[in-house]
Amino acid sequence: MGIANKLRLSSSSLSRILHRRILYSSAVRSFTTSEGHRPTIVHKQGLDILHDPWFNKGTAFTMTERNRLDLRGLLPPNVMDSEQQIFRFMTDLKRLEEQARDGPSDPNALAKWRILNRLHDRNETMYYKVLINNIEEYAPIVYTPTVGLVCQNYSGLFRRPRGMYFSAEDRGEMMSMVYNWPAEQVDMIVVTDGSRILGLGDLGVHGIGIAVGKLDLYVAAAGINPQRVLPVMIDVGTNNEKLRNDPMYLGLQQRRLEDDDYIDVIDEFMEAVYTRWPHVIVQFEDFQSKWAFKLLQRYRCTYRMFNDDVQGTAGVAIAGLLGAVRAQGRPMIDFPKMKIVVAGAGSAGIGVLNAARKTMARMLGNTETAFDSAQSQFWVVDAQGLITEGRENIDPEAQPFARKTKEMERQGLKEGATLVEVVREVKPDVLLGLSAVGGLFSKEVLEAMKGSTSTRPAIFAMSNPTKNAECTPQDAFSILGENMIFASGSPFKNVEFGNGHVGHCNQGNNMYLFPGIGLGTLLSGAPIVSDGMLQAASECLAAYMSEEEVLEGIIYPPISRIRDITKRIAAAVIKEAIEEDLVEGYREMDAREIQKLDEEGLMEYVENNMWNPEYPTLVYKDD
Numbered sequence: 001m002g003i004a005n006k007l008r009l010s011s012s013s014l015s016r017i018l019h020r021r022i023l024y025s026s027a028v029r030s031f032t033t034s035e036g037h038r039p040t041i042v043h044k045q046g047l048d049i050l051h052d053p054w055f056n057k058g059t060a061f062t063m064t065e066r067n068r069l070d071l072r073g074l075l076p077p078n079v080m081d082s083e084q085q086i087f088r089f090m091t092d093l094k095r096l097e098e099q100a101r102d103g104p105s106d107p108n109a110l111a112k113w114r115i116l117n118r119l120h121d122r123n124e125t126m127y128y129k130v131l132i133n134n135i136e137e138y139a140p141i142v143y144t145p146t147v148g149l150v151c152q153n154y155s156g157l158f159r160r161p162r163g164m165y166f167s168a169e170d171r172g173e174m175m176s177m178v179y180n181w182p183a184e185q186v187d188m189i190v191v192t193d194g195s196r197i198l199g200l201g202d203l204g205v206h207g208i209g210i211a212v213g214k215l216d217l218y219v220a221a222a223g224i225n226p227q228r229v230l231p232v233m234i235d236v237g238t239n240n241e242k243l244r245n246d247p248m249y250l251g252l253q254q255r256r257l258e259d260d261d262y263i264d265v266i267d268e269f270m271e272a273v274y275t276r277w278p279h280v281i282v283q284f285e286d287f288q289s290k291w292a293f294k295l296l297q298r299y300r301c302t303y304r305m306f307n308d309d310v311q312g313t314a315g316v317a318i319a320g321l322l323g324a325v326r327a328q329g330r331p332m333i334d335f336p337k338m339k340i341v342v343a344g345a346g347s348a349g350i351g352v353l354n355a356a357r358k359t360m361a362r363m364l365g366n367t368e369t370a371f372d373s374a375q376s377q378f379w380v381v382d383a384q385g386l387i388t389e390g391r392e393n394i395d396p397e398a399q400p401f402a403r404k405t406k407e408m409e410r411q412g413l414k415e416g417a418t419l420v421e422v423v424r425e426v427k428p429d430v431l432l433g434l435s436a437v438g439g440l441f442s443k444e445v446l447e448a449m450k451g452s453t454s455t456r457p458a459i460f461a462m463s464n465p466t467k468n469a470e471c472t473p474q475d476a477f478s479i480l481g482e483n484m485i486f487a488s489g490s491p492f493k494n495v496e497f498g499n500g501h502v503g504h505c506n507q508g509n510n511m512y513l514f515p516g517i518g519l520g521t522l523l524s525g526a527p528i529v530s531d532g533m534l535q536a537a538s539e540c541l542a543a544y545m546s547e548e549e550v551l552e553g554i555i556y557p558p559i560s561r562i563r564d565i566t567k568r569i570a571a572a573v574i575k576e577a578i579e580e581d582l583v584e585g586y587r588e589m590d591a592r593e594i595q596k597l598d599e600e601g602l603m604e605y606v607e608n609n610m611w612n613p614e615y616p617t618l619v620y621k622d623d
């Protein structure tokens with residue numbers, strides 16, 4: 001009996017296997033003959049070779065090979081030898097044993113991530129079906145908070161590369177490198193430089209995990225076709241000394257580029273991707289605040305881009321704050337009366353402050369006095385305490401929110417006052433944290449919130465991941481009582497009071513906005529993401545919760561409804577783009593056809609353009 005019969009193989013599978021064996025034996029021969037390094041001929045390039053277990057060397061491909069085989073940009077920049085690779089692998093293996101022994105609160109989180117990641121590599125359709133059908137259970141694995149742990153352990157977890165890497169070493173090469181990506185069309189890029197990953201600081205090239213996680217939500221929530229998403233890591237070095245000295249680190253082991261050197265790299269990246277994919281949308285993610293604002297200003301009028309931490313977070317926070325107003329049984333229009341203390345004046349905190357001030361001013365009629373009046377509703381505390389005009393070297397982004405010294409004196413507060421002092425004196429309606437400092441809302445601070453003049457004080461502990469949350473819902477409800485409103489950036493369980501009542505823990509995370517902003521922008525064809533489009537997204541989220549829900553303290557939807565809310569947000573974004581005359585069409589739909597759609601038509605248009613994880617029938621055709 002022949003081998004094919006024995007194994008029940010078709011003749012074509014058999015010839016494929018024999019062909020591989022021939023290649024393999026010739027590969028082995030070439031490395032074992034006395035001639036030493038005689039090259040092996042391969043007939044593959046790019047991702048095909050990385051996905052071929054016979055030829056793949058992963059991070060051990062030399063720079064010459066990366067150039068010769070069109071691999072440039074498809075691997076993290078640090079070239080390793082096989083000894084280093086094995087060291088990395090073994091360390092990871094041992095770490096798994098340690099984690100099982102002394103692991104974090106969910107000892108299975110990383111194991112679940114590994115299993116899902118392997119499925120992602122094997123079968124995209126099945127992966128997204130699993131994710132969509134179990135989004136509540138697995139969003140915390142592929143996204144916040146586990147994605148933070150993944151980035152922290154990325155040198156060990158790295159298996160198959162996903163996405164593209166552009167590094168400081170690639171200057172002058174990016175325009176050609178971008179063609180190494182196999183997809184002819186890319187709709188959505190999420191890019192990071194790894195400088196501020198969640199509240200975990202500078203994780204350098206390992207920050208790629210956050211771009212992968214955000215794009216998972218683009219596919220799961222917004223139905224962006226997974227063949228048309230691209231996670232990108234721009235490696236300009238790292239200021240994390242531990243990583244720079246770690247032999248397992250996958251990125252450039254040098255300090256971060258600064259000033260014009262840094263801008264040149266980002267400019268070159270933007271030019272390269274927009275040259276190949278002129279309609280792509282680029283979401284900037286987890287850039288340290290000093291660059292987040294500058295890059296946003298630099299690109300937002302020329303490219304279809306937005307910064308999720310600045311703009312997405314702002315929209316989600318506004319929707320939640322309006323929910324907190326409604327939860328008091330008051331109309332949204334009462335928002336300008338809210339006193340808000342914000343802890344954290346970085347990219348997220350300032351983004352929220354700017355948007356909240358704008359929303360209040362608009363509600364008050366957009367006059368100059370309206371603007372001043374809105375401004376006086378905020379007290380901002382950063383690492384150095386309350387920000388006042390007395391602050392030396394004040395960050396220009398925070399300057400507009402610096403309180404007047406005299407006015408603060410009247411309130412019994414001075415420059416640098418502590419958070420607890422500010423809360424005690426101001427008695428705010430809302431205490432909102434975007435500080436990345438876990439436990440910042442201490443017992444003392446929460447006790448001070450008891451003095452709030454609101455009938456339903458609200459705590460927004462928005463920092464990620466879980467251990468960076470300013471407080472837990474248990475802490476907050478136990479001190480402030482059942483009536484308060486609570487939201488956190490990472491998911492927590494609701495609090496049971498034991499009397500049949502439940503303290504709702506809302507997840508105030510930009511995941512409720514960015515997928516809809518991206519999808520709406522894509523389907524409208526708008527050349528930029530305007531303030532109006534962002535505002536429409538935020539208003540849509542704010543209006544999503546019913547009166548009964550908000551009165552129960554539910555101010556954000558459960559994640560199980562993320563696909564529905566995303567669809568509505570996308571439609572609202574397109575509607576606003578139509579009103580602003582920004583629509584330029586998408587694929588076969590030209591601008592005029594989109595402009596004619598009514599609300600129902602818009603929803604249908606969005607729904608029809610969302611990818612669903614269904615297997616298509618495949619038919620073979622020779623080239």
Ligand SMILES: NC(=O)c1ccc[n+]([C@@H]2O[C@H](COP(=O)([O-])OP(=O)(O)OC[C@H]3O[C@@H](n4cnc5c(N)ncnc54)[C@H](O)[C@@H]3O)[C@@H](O)[C@H]2O)c1
Pocket residue numbers: 196197198199200288289308309313316343344345346347348349381382383384419433434435436437440462463464465468488489490508509510511
């Ligand atoms: N929930 C969400 O959707 C969401 C969105 C974006 C960012 N975030 C989280 O927000 C956090 C901050 O992000 P960022 O980009 O603004 O970071 P950042 O580093 O730019 O800013 C952090 C700010 O916190 C301040 N700070 C530090 N210690 C403080 C203290 N003891 N008291 C008061 N303020 C203090 C710093 O001075 C700085 O102004 C991160 O944990 C991030 O994960 C959450």
Ligand SMILES: O=C(O)C[C@H](O)C(=O)O
Pocket residue numbers: 143144197198199286308309463464489509510511
């Ligand atoms: O990534 C998240 O979960 C939200 C946000 O973008 C963050 O940086 O924390």
Ligand SMILES: [Mg+2]
Pocket residue numbers: 198285286308309
């Ligand atoms: Mg972020």
